[in-house]
Amino acid sequence: MSKNVFVVGLNDYNAERLRRLRGVENVTFHPLLTPAQVSETQDFDIPAMLAEAEATLDAFDGSIDAIVGYIDFPVSTMLPILCKKYGTPQVSLEALLKCEHKYWSRAVMREAIPDHIPKFTAFDPFDDNALSKIGEADLRFPFFVKPIKSSGSRLGFRIDSPEDFDFATEKLRAEIRTIGEPFDHVLSQADLPDEIRAVEGHYCMAEQVIGGRQCTVEGYVHDGEVVPYGTVDSIRYPQVLSFFYYLYPSQLPRKVQDKMWEITRTIMSHIGYDNAGFNIEYYWDEVQDKIWLLEINTRIAQSHCDLFEMVDGVSHQQVTIDLGLGRKPDMPRGEGPQNVAAEFFYRVFFRDARVARAPSRAEIEVASEAVEGTRIVSYVSKGMMLSELPEQDAYSFAIASVWMGAGKQSKLLWNYEQVMKKLNYEFTDIVE
Structure with a gap:
């Protein structure tokens, strides 16, 4: 029988990509919300988007077999809510938030992989005493700040002085609520511990500066089994924080990649993440031979889709679609032309x-x-x-x-x- 898969924010290019996946001969892909609503804007009215998505799904005359997405906030946080309502496979909202709520994520990492995370604390950017409180948490210059719900690299700053912190605070105060308020709506749908609920959507993280050779481990969890399947290097422009290119497969030593995959299995199992794709950003400090976990993202990296297709023969949207339909991903290796x-x-x-x-x-x-x-x-x-x-x-x-x-x-x-x-x-x- 034909399967109906609803894809949040589907565009024409990705629709073509999806039709090239394995085992989709009997799958019909349907757009759910437009790219303009979920990715080509910085105005995220999540209640309105959820209402519109639910109206589309309720009006559909057929089976709803999967609801999927491959876009960061707000799509990633909407999927567990929609999938729970319509009974399709997806990670729980609480497990997802243990990755996406950056303070909760670090707190969970501290329990399972304490040797691979930096010092950190949460702070309110509207608190005039925030800098002194960060110091009380044993964080000294330089440190890095970012929203507790980051969106790409937006509103991330390296802080080397009080003047840097003042500059970052000004930017954060002006723009943080465009992410914070919709994220608060998502948080209100979840069962949160009291100490996490106190760290609201407009809060930020301050973290010890970590660095080295950066990469991303792509993976998924299916019926409790954590499966990393590829490592992509993130190469920056010289002397700046901006990315120059993503390279697949990684050029890091195999033993370093193996250790990252081991850490990945440990933390994702500890979180209880299941039936969804993810990726984890890491640094390898070559001098100290130390691996740092930067952050967990609760979706495949869309930027990496073409890379996997060129090298392995199929976009890793294969993972998203297979998991959305409740089946183990059929992800090949080394079958592409490059x-x-x-x-x-x-x-x-x-x-x-x-x-x-x-x-x-x-x-x-x-x-x-x-x-x-x-x-x-x-x-x-x-x-x-x-x-x-x-x-x-x-x-x-x-x-x-x-x-x-x-x-x-x-x-x-x-x-x-x-x-x-x-x-x-x-x-x-x-x-x-």
């Missing part, structure tokens, strides 16, 4: 600027054809301000992404340079 693959981020390091020129669709197609199998997405158009872009880090703007594969990493980097030579962006009204 040995390595990457997503590159073309960035500009301005405070703000206006786009004076962006490449046309035809120019993007020509650039893509420079290296077979390349996909380019430009995020800007002529006349827009860079500050209009959603989900940006605090130090740069990603104006385009380039996905490509190759036989080896050095060839991949050379190919990227050839492609970017064909794309011309220009800016005015630059704020340095």
